[in-house]
Amino acid sequence: MEKPSRAIFITVELILAIFTATMAVKISTDEIPQRKVAVIVEDSGNSKWDSYVKGLKDAAKANNLHLVICNTDKGLNPEEEKELMEEQESKGVSGFILQQAQGSGGQVILDSFHEPILLNFCRLTDPPMKKTYPLIAPDNEKLGEKLGECIVEGYNGKLEGRRVGVVCAASSPKVMMQRQKGLQRVLEKAGGKIAWTLYREDDTGISDAVRSRSGVSAIAVLDTESLEEMADAAAAHDVHGAVVYGIGASIKTVYSLENESIAGLVTADLYDMGYRSVTAMAQYLSGSKKALKDQSIEIISPKKNELFSEKYQTFLATMER
Amino acid sequence: MKKLYKRISIMMLAVFVFTFLAAGCSGEEEVHNKKTLRVGVVKYIEQDDYINALTDCLRGDFEKMEKSYGLHIVVTVKNGAGKQAIQDKVVEEMIDAGCDILCVDLVDRTAPTKIINMARKNNIPVIFFNRELVREDLMQWEKLYYVGGDAAASGIMQGELAAGDIQSDAKADRNRDGRIQYVVLEGETGHQDAILRTDEAVGTLTAKGVKLDKIRYEIADWSKDQARNKMSQLIRQHHAQIELVLANNDAMALGAREAYEQSGLEKKDYPKIYGIDGLKDGLKAVASGELQGTVYNDKEGQAQQMALLSMALYRNETLKNFSFHDRKYLLLPYQKVDGEEAVKRVHLKNFSK
Numbered sequence: 318m319e320k321p322s323r324a325i326f327i328t329v330e331l332i333l334a335i336f337t338a339t340m341a342v343k344i345s346t347d348e349i350p351q352r353k354v355a356v357i358v359e360d361s362g363n364s365k366w367d368s369y370v371k372g373l374k375d376a377a378k379a380n381n382l383h384l385v386i387c388n389t390d391k392g393l394n395p396e397e398e399k400e401l402m403e404e405q406e407s408k409g410v411s412g413f414i415l416q417q418a419q420g421s422g423g424q425v426i427l428d429s430f431h432e433p434i435l436l437n438f439c440r441l442t443d444p445p446m447k448k449t450y451p452l453i454a455p456d457n458e459k460l461g462e463k464l465g466e467c468i469v470e471g472y473n474g475k476l477e478g479r480r481v482g483v484v485c486a487a488s489s490p491k492v493m494m495q496r497q498k499g500l501q502r503v504l505e506k507a508g509g510k511i512a513w514t515l516y517r518e519d520d521t522g523i524s525d526a527v528r529s530r531s532g533v534s535a536i537a538v539l540d541t542e543s544l545e546e547m548a549d550a551a552a553a554h555d556v557h558g559a560v561v562y563g564i565g566a567s568i569k570t571v572y573s574l575e576n577e578s579i580a581g582l583v584t585a586d587l588y589d590m591g592y593r594s595v596t597a598m599a600q601y602l603s604g605s606k607k608a609l610k611d612q613s614i615e616i617i618s619p620k621k622n623e624l625f626s627e628k629y630q631t632f633l634a635t636m637e638r
Numbered sequence: 639m640k641k642l643y644k645r646i647s648i649m650m651l652a653v654f655v656f657t658f659l660a661a662g663c664s665g666e667e668e669v670h671n672k673k674t675l676r677v678g679v680v681k682y683i684e685q686d687d688y689i690n691a692l693t694d695c696l697r698g699d700f701e702k703m704e705k706s707y708g709l710h711i712v713v714t715v716k717n718g719a720g721k722q723a724i725q726d727k728v729v730e731e732m733i734d735a736g737c738d739i740l741c742v743d744l745v746d747r748t749a750p751t752k753i754i755n756m757a758r759k760n761n762i763p764v765i766f767f768n769r770e771l772v773r774e775d776l777m778q779w780e781k782l783y784y785v786g787g788d789a790a791a792s793g794i795m796q797g798e799l800a801a802g803d804i805q806s807d808a809k810a811d812r813n814r815d816g817r818i819q820y821v822v823l824e825g826e827t828g829h830q831d832a833i834l835r836t837d838e839a840v841g842t843l844t845a846k847g848v849k850l851d852k853i854r855y856e857i858a859d860w861s862k863d864q865a866r867n868k869m870s871q872l873i874r875q876h877h878a879q880i881e882l883v884l885a886n887n888d889a890m891a892l893g894a895r896e897a898y899e900q901s902g903l904e905k906k907d908y909p910k911i912y913g914i915d916g917l918k919d920g921l922k923a924v925a926s927g928e929l930q931g932t933v934y935n936d937k938e939g940q941a942q943q944m945a946l947l948s949m950a951l952y953r954n955e956t957l958k959n960f961s962f963h964d965r966k967y968l969l970l971p972y973q974k975v976d977g978e979e980a981v982k983r984v985h986l987k988n989f990s991k
Contacts, residue, residue: 362716364684388676388714388735390697397712400674404736 352602353383354595355405358416358437359393359488361386365541365567368635369437372591373414380599385410391519392488395423402430412598417441417450419488433601435594435609439492453594455585455614457495460564461539463616464496465503467581468535468562477508482530482559484523484547485539487516496539496564504537517543524550531557535580538563541570544582548573568636574621583618588635590614674710675739675952678732680725681717682745682769686860687889688915688937689743689768695941696741703949722746729753733760739948743768747830750775754782763951765944770830776966781951785944785968789834792914792933792972796835796884797842799931799974800912804848804882810910812881817849820882821872821909823890825860835886835914853880858890865893866900873897878907888913888920888932895928916975916983924980932980934973943968 356373358366370386377384385408387401398418405413412433417423423441427434428448436452469476481504485493493516501511512533517523523543527536527550536559538544544563548570551561562581563570574582593612600608619629677700681689693715700711714732718725722745729740733756740762744750747769754775757764763781770789776782804810804818811818822840825832836855843850853876858864865885872880885891891913898908913920916934923929943960947968950957963969975983 360714362679362714364717385735386731388678388712388732388737390712390714397710 351381351383352411353385353409354412354414354598355385355387355402355410356414357387357389357393357398357401359389359418360391361389367568368566369587369591371635372588373595376592376595376599380596382595382599384595393418394420395426398423399426406430406432411602414594414598433598433609435598437590437594439489441491451609451611453590453597453612453614455590455616457492458499459616460583460585461496461499462503463583463618464537464562464564465500467583467618468537469503469507471535471560471562471580474507476504479509479534480512480532481509482527482533482536483511483514483539484527484536484543485514485516486543487518489540493539500537517546522546524555528555533559535560535562541565541567544579545569545573548578552576552578571624571633571636574619575624577621581618583616586615586617586632674712676737677711677713677739677741677948678737679713679715679741680728680732680743681715682725682743683720684717687917688887688935691917692937692941695938696944699942699945703945707949718745720745722749726752730756733757733762737762738952740764741944741948742766744771747771754778765947767940767944783947783966783968785940785947787935787940787972788969789831790838792935793835793838794842795933795972795974796912796914796931797839797846799933799976800839800882800884800910801843801846801848803910803930805846810881812878812907817851818881819851819853819879820884821853821880822855823858823865823868823883823885823894824855825886827857832886836884839884858893860887860889862889862893865890866897869894869897870900873901873903878903880909883909883911885911885913888915888917891929891932892919892923895923921975921980921983924975924977925984927977932975934975936970936972939970943970
């Protein structure tokens with residue numbers, strides 16, 4: 318009777334020992350310290366983020382960070398952003414890189430998290446403000462100014478008496494306001510005048526509204542998606558002969574400049590914004606507490622005949638996936 | 639001795655249970671947020687008019703469901719940039735960020751294994767759409783489904799439309815040789831729908847007694863621009879000889895039409911051109927007589943089935959109300975659209991602009 322029980326005992330112990338060893342290995346491999354950083358931007362699958370996301374990923378790889386780009390839809394609000402942040406917090410995220418969601422209460426929500434937060438694109442402040450979060454973004458007013466300069470240059474500096482229509486995204490009022498401010502300053506200085514401003518909603522587009530307006534020499538477009546739509550309208554000769562200029566950051570807007578659907582393009586180096594943001598976060602998490610600070614992103618205004626020159630090769634390469 | 643064995647066994651068992659639990663806890667358990675359904679849609683490429691229209695319908699369906707189910711639904715749409723390796727990576731990132739249901743239009747219909755394995759490991763149901771994967775792959779796991787059209791039927795309908803027009807119009811055979819010289823504009827190499835649409839359209843014309851002479855089959859990647867370029871080359875080579883163009887989708891049919899408009903040929907020398915999909919531009923072109931017909935691919939129906947199936951899977955409900963073929967396939971019927979039908983649809987959908 319004793320022999321079979323010993324054999325069973327040894328077999329069982331052997332199996333348990335193998336299991337224990339396997340699980341111990343699993344625990345040790347799971348605990349390789351790779352810090353996790355979550356990124357939240359609205360409509361995260363949109364191609365307008367391609368170069369930004371490429372910058373984030375390249376920097377994450379260089380800094381051995383695990384990057385989580387949260388799945389989002391259009392029209393992100395502060396409550397949804399909070400939900401995503403809580404979910405990622407529960408998964409052990411060490412820091413956040415955010416596009417601050419539009420809507421009230423956003424600042425209070427951010428204040429409730431203990432992880433470091435870095436903002437991209439724009440800082441939306443709403444009282445009561447306990448903290449100011451660092452921002453890495455293009456200067457939106459300068460983007461508007463640059464677009465204005467582009468239009469003035471397109472008319473050889475002679476904008477006297479010319480009317481300009483403005484198209485912008487309804488979803489980012491603060492950013493649009495800043496860009497329009499810069500644009501208006503330059504246009505008025507050159508003698509031009511903003512005749513109308515239209516706000517594009519994601520679900521309805523803006524072509525029909527623009528079709529119903531006329532009497533402008535140029536249309537200044539202040540965001541990527543509106544610019545893509547207006548470039549299509551211009552290609553279809555559906556803008557009453559107005560010349561389209563715009564701020565955009567997608568490969569489609571570059572094609573539009575190349576095929577002359579638009580006459581001028583102003584863009585920010587979003588790859589650089591993504592890269593610098595992750596690098597700053599990685600440095601902060603490694604103990605460099607001053608790494609998270611405001612930084613401004615370079616603004617570019619490529620000309621059609623320079624698009625494929627050496628000067629813009631890197632910029633174009635970051636837009637391709 | 640026996641007691642000693644028993645004690646050691648109990649101790650080892652305790653160590654085993656502890657280690658097992660610890661290992662389990664250190665893994666990344668999915669936080670299932672009951673308030674929010676996260677749907678990840680991964681297209682094969684960014685720019686495909688039909689898929690984009692279908693995706694818009696899907697977003698609209700989920701939006702309506704938010705109200706009726708009292709649930710917040712987040713639909714994230716990404717794409718595989720035309721490369722399977724990129725699509726696999728995108729799916730991996732979506733799962734990593736938190737996703738309840740995946741809807742995937744595969745880049746390569748023969749290579750779904752990585753996606754299936756990742757989804758299975760994380761217990762995330764996958765609804766494949768548009769590109770039908772191999773049956774054996776779909777049967778690998780019970781939470782895999784396919785929603786699409788019956789591609790063979792679309793080819794048959796296109797063939798029937800063309801055969802009807804050719805047989806009722808004596809001028810269709812312009813050179814009066816008793817045969818129709820034709821060109822096919824195909825979607826892409828190896829795409830199940832492209833192969834079936836072409837084979838069935840040509841087969842149906844032949845079966846209906848139309849004698850055919852093939853001039854060329856050209857691959858134009860479902861793209862209007864590519865179709866226009868390839869058709870322009872064919873027009874330069876064959877001038878007014880081409881009497882019929884069968885395109886695997888509307889975009890390519892419209893590209894062919896544009897090539898004729900740019901060719902300088904007189905309208906009487908234009909061939910009959912047929913598409914498939916029935917998107918806005920295709921319907922308008924059929925209504926105005928620029929194209930002679932199209933076959934309506936029911937994007938609204940497919941999107942609705944995908945949304946309903948996603949919800950049922952998320953809520954772990956019975957699937958008995960779905961009309962599955964072979965337990966896994968939801969196939970929506972196509973509809974023929976000739977000039978008269980196109981006018982009705984254009985009017986109904988207010989595509990006046």
